[in-house]
Amino acid sequence: MTAFLVRRSFYMIFTLIVVSILGFIIINLPPGTYLDVYIAELQSMGTATAMEQRQAIVQRFGLDQPLYYQYWNWISGFIRGDFGISFMYERPVSDLIWSRLGYTVILSTSTLIFTWLVALPIGIYSAVNKYSIGDNIFTFFGFLGLSIPNFLLALVFMVISARVLGHTVGGLFSMEYRDAVWSIGKFIDLLKHLWIPVIVVGTAGTATLIRIMRGNLLDILNQQYIQTARAKGLKENIVIYKHAVRNAIHPLIMQLGMTFPQIISGGMIVAIVLSLPTVGPMYFEALAQQDMYLAGTFLMMVSFLLIFGNLVADFLLALVDPRIRYE
Amino acid sequence: MSNSEIREPAVSPEGQKEVNIDPDIQQIKSLSRFQLMKRAFFKNKLAIAAGFVLIILYITMVFFPNLFSTHPPFQQDRNNMYAPPQRIRFFDVDGNFNLRPFVYPYDMELDFETFQYEYTPNYDEKKFIYFFNRGFSYKLGGFWDTDIHFMGLESEEDMFFIFGSDRMGRDIFSRIVHAGRVSLTVGLVGVALTIILGSFFGTLSGYMGGIIDQIIQRIIEILLSFPTIPLWAALAAALPQDWSSIRIFFGISIIIALRNWAGLGRQVRGKVMSFRESEYTIAARIGGASHLYIILHHMIPNAFSHIIVIGTLSIPAMIIAETALSFLGLGIQPPMVSWGTLLEASQRVNVVINYPWIMIPGLFVVIAVLAFNFLGDGFRDAADPFSS
Numbered sequence: 001m002t003a004f005l006v007r008r009s010f011y012m013i014f015t016l017i018v019v020s021i022l023g024f025i026i027i028n029l030p031p032g033t034y035l036d037v038y039i040a041e042l043q044s045m046g047t048a049t050a051m052e053q054r055q056a057i058v059q060r061f062g063l064d065q066p067l068y069y070q071y072w073n074w075i076s077g078f079i080r081g082d083f084g085i086s087f088m089y090e091r092p093v094s095d096l097i098w099s100r101l102g103y104t105v106i107l108s109t110s111t112l113i114f115t116w117l118v119a120l121p122i123g124i125y126s127a128v129n130k131y132s133i134g135d136n137i138f139t140f141f142g143f144l145g146l147s148i149p150n151f152l153l154a155l156v157f158m159v160i161s162a163r164v165l166g167h168t169v170g171g172l173f174s175m176e177y178r179d180a181v182w183s184i185g186k187f188i189d190l191l192k193h194l195w196i197p198v199i200v201v202g203t204a205g206t207a208t209l210i211r212i213m214r215g216n217l218l219d220i221l222n223q224q225y226i227q228t229a230r231a232k233g234l235k236e237n238i239v240i241y242k243h244a245v246r247n248a249i250h251p252l253i254m255q256l257g258m259t260f261p262q263i264i265s266g267g268m269i270v271a272i273v274l275s276l277p278t279v280g281p282m283y284f285e286a287l288a289q290q291d292m293y294l295a296g297t298f299l300m301m302v303s304f305l306l307i308f309g310n311l312v313a314d315f316l317l318a319l320v321d322p323r324i325r326y327e
Numbered sequence: 328m329s330n331s332e333i334r335e336p337a338v339s340p341e342g343q344k345e346v347n348i349d350p351d352i353q354q355i356k357s358l359s360r361f362q363l364m365k366r367a368f369f370k371n372k373l374a375i376a377a378g379f380v381l382i383i384l385y386i387t388m389v390f391f392p393n394l395f396s397t398h399p400p401f402q403q404d405r406n407n408m409y410a411p412p413q414r415i416r417f418f419d420v421d422g423n424f425n426l427r428p429f430v431y432p433y434d435m436e437l438d439f440e441t442f443q444y445e446y447t448p449n450y451d452e453k454k455f456i457y458f459f460n461r462g463f464s465y466k467l468g469g470f471w472d473t474d475i476h477f478m479g480l481e482s483e484e485d486m487f488f489i490f491g492s493d494r495m496g497r498d499i500f501s502r503i504v505h506a507g508r509v510s511l512t513v514g515l516v517g518v519a520l521t522i523i524l525g526s527f528f529g530t531l532s533g534y535m536g537g538i539i540d541q542i543i544q545r546i547i548e549i550l551l552s553f554p555t556i557p558l559w560a561a562l563a564a565a566l567p568q569d570w571s572s573i574r575i576f577f578g579i580s581i582i583i584a585l586r587n588w589a590g591l592g593r594q595v596r597g598k599v600m601s602f603r604e605s606e607y608t609i610a611a612r613i614g615g616a617s618h619l620y621i622i623l624h625h626m627i628p629n630a631f632s633h634i635i636v637i638g639t640l641s642i643p644a645m646i647i648a649e650t651a652l653s654f655l656g657l658g659i660q661p662p663m664v665s666w667g668t669l670l671e672a673s674q675r676v677n678v679v680i681n682y683p684w685i686m687i688p689g690l691f692v693v694i695a696v697l698a699f700n701f702l703g704d705g706f707r708d709a710a711d712p713f714s715s
Contacts, residue, residue, distance in 0.1 A: 011548075014545075015548065015549055015552055018549050019549060019552060019553065022549070022553075023553075023561075026558070026561045026562060026565060027561060029562075029565035030564060030565045143697060143700055143701070144693075144697070146643075146696075146700060147643065147693050147696040147697040147700060148693050149647045149650055149651060149654075149689070149692060149693075151651065151654060152670070152686070152689040152692070152693070155673055155676075155679055155686055155689070156686070158676050158679065158680065159679055159680055159683045159686070162676075162680040163680065163683075170676065257551075261551075261554050261555060262555075264554050265554045265555045265556035265557065266556070268554075268556055268557060269556060269651055269654070269655065272655070272674065273674070273676065275676075283557060283560075284560060284655055284657075287560055287561055287564040287657070288564065288656070288657075290564075295561065298557070299557055299558070299561060302554050302557055303552060303553055303554060306552055306553075306554055307552050310552065
């Protein structure tokens, strides 16, 4: 087990390094940087020190140096928790990202739990009652859920809530809690707001998981050991839950590695529509403004979340399925 | 099929029943693989219906968008901003039936308290809908000058907004028809690239094995560890701003395909690895066939049906990706329009709440994606006609 973990962690670090290099190159692709805009702004305001400030920033980040130097400068700061500065907000990136990353993690994990809680029972029901009315209805809604872009679903939610409930459902907190310190009240308020983005972001993932769970379980129910279990006279519930479902869950854990990116990516656009204080809105704004350190750090952090999520999925899989460990 | 004639239990002169051979089994043996696939596909009614929907979408939107639109898609009308969809009616307000469908024109007023436009149907006037009548002139298929349209009101000047109008008074229906051209082709261009890249690297990786396999697998793993939307957004933001919209269109397709081939590549690799160990490959090697020959004549043709299935099933993801990028303003750029750019207007939530019909383009995204999903499912069942 330890050897497996060490090997996987080594892969993870390797992947992280490559991802960070590629990410930095991509973020630096657009010609010109926000720095030019920033300096032009300072000059137009008539600040005499504009050129000096520019010089200071260029020096600090080595912007006149080759790209690999800039990359090293930026990535080595990660260890100290220094991610560069945001030109747009004129603040260090580390001041801006932590709360947004935190809410992203909260939203993503809640969505993940939601997809599993909904998809598992429905998938089992659909497989056990194959081609029943319930199965057909779930299959239909599953396809529909896969086909609606989730930001569109968010919009529909907004319109319905505004027209029926009379108020919009955006944000993660009510007005009075938005800037308040953490308390039980704030937490309950968060839960009250969280369910809408969770449903909106989780729909596609849930639909995928239902289809996979149904397919797996159907395959397994056709196997001979299930027939044996039934022939022994075991209760049908025991046959299904103890013998079939347990084995059908493995591919689902493998699927975690695919569900997690879906949730994180989907959540980023939904966040714009529902005005959530997560990574999404600030990342896209930073991209549009070419605020490269901010955008680059977000891309890095989101990829890190994803890679780490995959590592956890691998670990879980190795835990439930010993065959994986010895491969 | 003439199964019923064959199925009659034949009784021999001795009065003994002959062994009744299931005619289906006999026939299956004599059918080619392709015939079997066709048969399996045509059993799936949902897939056929989806195919029809897609054919209609492609004919109306990709090939003849002008024929089917009712207004020029860019024609602005300051007097008809945010007009709600007009109901197409057969019965008038008094309950009289008309065989020819008609709409009621609107009377428009600006509400000075809310500063919103109020549209009320004018029930005194009926505007009948004519099919194949004359409207604005255009070039059919890019060649023939004509002004015939599939449907329209008698006068071109009359407003005819089946899906309402947007903030500049442009007809949403006509804009959807024109935007479909981009949205429906972006997936095809993207999937062509995905298939080329995915089958090339997948076959190479699976057939060669060893260090090449290791390297390609690591590349695929890294590609898959980038979150899709943020990566696409970052790449799309890097497209030069001075590019023409057609170049941006291809740029977006390439960007989407650049990550998407990884999934296909992985699956093709798995298939090819199992083919490589099979007897016919060994026979081909012994017969002196080169690796290239085996790849081109044995590996790719065998994996082809699988590639088509995964390709079809990846089109929806690309349509959604394009829609999402354009919705964010990072995708297709004006003057080109796609369903996503039409949806960009609904980013402002208070606008959508007041004028929800500007989300109708999204409905077409859902229809197209649903249809491709069903079609892909049908292909999947057909690709492996020997199972079950």
